[in-house]
Every structure is written in C-alpha cells, then in structure tokens.
Amino acid sequence: MMGSADRFTLAERVGIGATAEVIRGFDQERRVPVAIKRLHEHLAVDPITRERFQREARLSARITSEHVVGYVDTGIDAEDRPYLALEWLEGEDLAHRMRASGARLGTADALRITRQAALGLFALHEAGIVHRDVKPGNLFLAEQGEGAPFLVKLLDLGVAHDSASENVDGVALGTPFYMSPEQARGDTEIGPRSDLFSLGVLLYELLSGKKPFAGEDAFSVLAKIVLQAPPRLSDVWPDAPPALDALVARALARDPDARFSSAREMAHALAAIERVVLEGAAPPADITLPPALVPSDDHLVGVIFGRLPLSSNVGRTRALFQRIAEQHGGVVIPLLGRGVAVVFEGECADGLLRAADAALDLVKQVTGVRLSLVTGGALPPGSGLSASVIERGTRSLERPRADANEPPVRIDDATAHLLEEQYAIEGAPGSLSIRGTRGRGLTNP
Template identity: 35%
Template sequence: MHHDPAGPPPPGAPAPEAAPRAEDSVPGFRLGPKLGEGGMGVVFRAEGPGGMPAAVKLLNASGASGREAARRFEREAQIRIEHPNVCRVLAAGRTADGTPFLAMELLEGESLEQRLRRGPLSPAEAAGVGVQVCRGLAAAHAAGIVHRDLKPSNLFLCRDGTVKLFDFGIALVWKAEQTRLTTVGTVLGTPWYLSPEQARGQADLDHRTDLWSLGVVLWEAVVGRTPFARDTPLASVVAVLMEDPPPLAQVAPGVPAPLAAVIERALRKPMEERWPTAEAFGRALSSADLSFAATQSLPAVGASLSIPPGEQRVVALLLAEGVRDRDRIQRAVEGQGGLFLPLLGNRALGLFGGEAWEGDEVRRAARAALELRSAALRVAVASGHASQGGGGIEGAALAAAEAGCRAGALGVAVSAAAARALGRDMPLQPLRGEFFELLAAGESRRESEADAGGEEGPSALVGRQAELAQIRQAIETTLGDRRAAAVLVTGPPGIGKTRLWREAERLLRAQAPHARVLAGRGQPLRRDTAFALVVS
C-alpha cells in the first residue's frame, strides 16, 4: 500500500519489504516485513498475542522533530476509543533499544487520500464515507476528544467497506488539556483542512472544529481538489479565514442539491452555524436525497473580501510575527481602517483594502506598522492583488510579507512593491534583497548607492520612456508658447503615477526654476475626497 512520505504511514498492508532489525523487537509482538515509512516513523506488519495481525509503528525521528513526534506517539497511545469506525490501538511502549512504538489493528485497503488520486467520489460514495466518519467522530467527541487533524490521509477505506479514523497524535482532550501541542510559527495540522478557529490560534476549540474539517474533506471528495489549498501555508491559512469555497453547484454540478447543502453547512465560518454535533451531521448525510442534481446551494457566509466578482484590487498586508501585545496590534490595524486577523503560530495579519478600497492602503498599513512595531518581534508590509470568487489574496504578496519578516529589519520591512507606493514621504532605506526598511520619524536614513548615483532608490523610474517623452514635449510646448498647460496622469494604484509627476516637476524646474507648479492628487474612489485634486 502506498503512503505519503510527508506523514506517518497508515496501518495498512503494502507489498512486503525487508524484515526489521533485531534491536527493534517489540514486547508482545513479532515484527514481520516493513509496510511503509514516513518522515517520522516506519510501520511493520506484526503478530500480536494469539497470532492476532497488527501494524506496529516505530518512531525513527531525532532532534526537535523527534521530541515532537514522541509527544504525538504518547498522545495517540493514551487515546483508546472502542468503535468500529476508529482504528484500535492495541499497545504502546518502547523497544529493547528504547525506540517508542505503537501497535494498532492491521487495516487492509487504502487511505482516502490514495483513493482520491484516482479521481473524485460519486455523491453516494462521499455521503457513505461521511456517515461512517461522523460515527467515529461521535464516539471520540463523546469521550471528550477532538481529533484536530482530520484529512484524507487519516481516513482509511477498508476492503470490507468500513471507514476507519486514525492518527490522534495531535488530538485535544476537550475541556481537560492544559498544554497545547504547538510552537511559534508552526501550523498544527494541515493548513487547508484547519478550521477558522484553528487558523486564528484559538485555544477554546470544541468538537465543531472536526465537523469543519470533515466538510472540507467531503467537498474535496466530490470536487477532486481542496477548496483552500494555496501556494504557501500562510496563504492557505488566510484563505480559510477570508474566503468561502465556490458553491458546489458551480464546481460540481452533478452533486445533488440536498447533499451540497449538507456539506456547505459544515463549512460555515461561525461555529454556531455549522452542524451542532457529529450525529446531526451524519443523519443529514444519510437522509440527503441523492436523486436529483444540484441547482442551488446555501449562501456564502463570513467572507471578508468585499470585492465585486471579476474585480482585481490592490491591497496592502501587514504581517507581525512573534506577537507580544495582540491587543495593541489590533488597535493599530483597526485604527488605520484595516481588518485584523489573528493567526496561529503567534502571528497576526492586517489587511487594508479588502473591505473597501480608498487608494492609500499601503500608507495606512505603514502607519499602523510603525505604531505597533514594538508589539511584535518582526513586522513587514507588502502589497499585491486580491480578487473575489476563490482567487483571494495573491500568494506572492503573502510570500513577500513572510520574506520581509526574515529580512532582519530593526524597523518595519517593506517589500519593493509597497515601497514604490510609499515613495519618499516616509523614511525608507535599503535592506537586504528587494526589501526596504521603514523608520519612525526622526530616525536617521542611510544614503544608498542609488541615491549617490542620482537614482531615486525604490521610486526610480523604469520602463516609462514613452510617458517621459510626452511629459518633456508638454514642458517644451509650455515654455515655448509661454502659457499654462495641464498634464493628467491616470492609472490603477501602484503603476507609478506619483513618480511620473515628480519627474515632470523636476524637469520643469531644471529649465524654469521660477515657474509656478500646481500639483494635485485625485482620489475619486476614496472616502470623502470627491474634490481631492482641487483641495490638494
């Protein structure tokens, strides 16, 4: 049985491999051929007491990852749920040389992840899988246990038709656990299966977080792709928080409307709007009428990107890592009109322009970043495009924000795109790579090599020869005819309009130092500034 090398192998039965070493002898079990191997462990076929077939998983990781894996082993060994839809743990302990082991019932078949590689499930198959998973979850939840890592690789399709839930390595003992298996900057669970409350790093999780993850699994099972998978883990987490998956009626029109409605209710971002229990979710799946195709779906709830369909908008991002004072960061972001998103891993995100575009998103993000700088270890500002309808915030902008936090800025790291929008009105200085550092007012600014050579640092003009030629011609005509003239520069945000008019003013003053220049900036879409051009 094939398995995903990135995670622990499921307790299945692939083609036999070499026998284990003698020092790996497991008390009470006789190990046979190797079934599979992952990043943290290796699984062997084994015989338990009375010849009972079993799968024995041995931990093979070391260092920090090994310690975390050992904790997961211990957690999984402590959770014993006797239910037909939960993989049974038979024993746990250490081998003769001290290696942790976990013995489980031997499962014959394949994981749901492996099955989905061959294509989506039919609506009836997906509903059947969901019903069985709900039964297993109901047993876990009745024991006060939240799985927290529900995904296709942790669901096993046995040859007899039984669906088994396994890998409780990061499970939460609900209302009883005092410590949490998480570290700064680490995503606990697979990012695109996280519930919104997990993505925010909430501590008060309950059973409804598993119902969300099952909804994501079933959506993927009938569509053939995951709804929240993006280029980076951070982009996936932000998608979970801000985007709604496309309605099943659009992406999988063959899914009956009643089944689509059941799955989509599980994907409501507010916990109280999802199915209240695994039992209720399972009953809805089993009673859904599968006789007709989807024609409608439940309305989307909880989307935070107020962008009309088809529109692409420039937004600014503020990413804080190593958060020291979450309330202060929230006040600074919201005080500048941004949307505050707490993230797991001791991080926070500020989004400017997602709800309403005003034209000064990067400046507001920069002002918020300076205000909150001491409330986090690292702060970065980046800009990029966002769209509605599944596009979300482009991964490049989020990746730039993450890279900015690694750039080593004492102040605020600013991406090149964001620096162009800021221009010279804020004190920027070159940093490593394509980043600049934003300093608070009064701080010194180093002169860059570009400034010494006459260039404009982050605001230098590139690829604007045609526009510059038009400006030069307008200046020559104005001076030659000795009469006033107007130059209007238009374009979407971030294209370089400010740099063009600054260059026009520089060229004019170089030829006519005493010329009177009136310059203004129009913001027709910005709040309360219909006459911004005249006022400025």
C-alpha cells in the first residue's frame, strides 16, 4: 500500500495532529512494527507544508542515537501523500505521564529523563540541528522490557532548525511555556543553548510541579520568559539540594552564554547531581547560586507593554515605535508576533515619568497601538524584572475596554497613585487609563 514494493502495511491510527496522522504499520522488509507519520490529505497539496514535512524526514534520516526516535524510511504513498516511517515505540510520552501522576515526578525520574533528553539533544546539535520544541509531549518514555528502566527518546523535528539549510518561512518556533528568551523575542538566530533552556524549564517543572514561567495568556508567558529574573528552584522547593538549585539556575539563565556550553556538558552535570542526590556522593566544590533579588523601594522602574497594530508592514511600525521609545530613554525589547516591551530605569521615579511621557507620545504617533504602563521596585542592573511588574502590566494590557472612548494607555491602580499629580487619570479602580499631562495641556490621543 505504501512505498516501493509495498514495504509497509497499515493498521490502526494511533494519533492525529495539526499537520499529520500517525498510524501503526508493519515493515515487511524488517518484519517489525513501525510508526507511519503521514501528512493530512488536505495539506498534501500545499507545497510549503509538503516541503516542511519532507524536510523533517530529511533531518530525521541524519540522526542515529538511542535517545532520538529512529528513522526507517520516507516516501510518497499511492494517494500522493508524503509519509515518514519511524521505529515503533511502546510506552508513553512524558506529557501523558505527568497528567497521570501529577506534574511533579520523583527526583530520580526527573534527573534521569532530563539527562537522557540532553544526550538526545547533543546528537541533534552535533548534526547541526536545533530541536526548538523541547516539551513533555516530545519526550517519549520507551519501555525496554520487563524490569528494565525506560529509555527517553526525542520526538518530532517538525520545527527544528538545520544550520546547513535555509529555514522554511512561517514555521512556528515551539510551545510558549518552554520557549527560550531568544525564541520568545523572535530572534532570527536560535542556537543549541536555546534547547538547553527549554530542558531547564522542563526539569524545574518535573522537580517542583510548577512551571517557572506561567501566565494568564501567551503574551504574559512570553513577557516573563524574556523579562523576568529567572525564578529559583528553591523558591518553590525550599529543601532543594543546593547543587540541583544551582544546576537549574544555570540552565535558566537569560543570557545564553551563561548556560551550559553544550548538551553533553549539561548531561554530565545531571549525572553528577544524580550521584549526589541519589547516591550520597560529595557535591561539586564549585556550586554557585545566584544572589537573592530584592526590589529596591528607592528606585522605580517604569515598563510599557504593547501590542502593535495589525499592519501590512509590521517591521516599519516596530521601527517607528522603537525610535520614539528610545528618544525618551527606553530600552525596547521585542516579543514574538506583535508584542513589545520598553523598560525605563532611573533615579527614584525618573524612569516612571519618562515612561509615561513616552507612552503618550507613542499613542499619538503610532496609530492603533495599545499600551499599558506599570511600575515597581527596580532589581539590580541586568537582573530583569519582578514577576509582579510583568503580571500587572500584561493584565492591564489585556483587560477588556471599559468604553469606546477609553484612552489607549492603560495603567494599574498602584501606578495611577504615583502619577495622579502630574497626569490626568480616567476610569474606575481596576480600569484606569492616562488621558494626558496636567499643566502642559492635556493630550487627546
């Protein structure tokens, strides 16, 4: 039915996704079951989707590792639908295991899973491939026979980046909760250390039962990944072994250069922690924990969160937005899609006041932009923002409009209290906005 000489026969469908279905098949040549991933019929006629699928097959064929699902064959079936034959795995993916037993797994399983996943990522990285979608659903816990421990295998190279070829335009870059800061900013260059950040997110979740970056919507999650000072494992697991706390902190560093230099180095570090935590070995002598971060009551940071308007030229709109914000001394940080944030730091409340002026200027010159403005205590330079500032800013931005005439610069109640003497504030508590400045003539954006 499929391939040359009808090598594969099909049985039941065992999974279905946005672009393809997975069918249990049988390899007549090797006399073993296989998993047949086949492009949906309605997508098989789209040349872009078809090329993406075939590109995934080409990448899979380049990898030989016990920690990456094995490639068998690829081709076009009798219905002109591309297919990819992979080794058949018995077991379950990690997402299913986490749903069944709770997000928090035992320390032994959490370390074993992430160590083996790191080895699989190392095989990909050595071949010039960045996975870009490391998440529970793409890690499979393969059964190895009665009494044998499971073997972790990476799945799905559908959005992987191949350094030896051009990217396919329009490919999504992963799953928000597990994205690296580089992905959440929409950077064009995504390197291997991005996968290590995603694996660090997964390890944090397996050990604590909580995601390190959570929010009410995708925008707030992306903003936290890019802007928030990375949370410590010990913040949610006070009894976390210091060596494990330090390992997770290194994996979650916002600066890629501060993470592990390679997936192999991370795998070795995880193996060492396994010996410390599970076997009572002496901890490494060079444990370095990041300092505790306390917001300053004396210095405030002002932050604008925004969504750029729908436009046929988002790049031009983003450039105009950046130019205006930088004229007021703001540091502009792009977020994936049409999102943007601007951070204003300064002595006392100077950063907040410049942020307010910038927001009013932006809504006058960038037609259709939607903004929120919040403030909070500044963290040490380069550390990022507190989760509270990001949560208040994204919540204000996403709240429904109070009425059609509501000013487009939204603020939360705490920020309004600090600005009310110099700026005209409108609305009721919980739905406040800035109309303009006092004493210099009110603006009417």
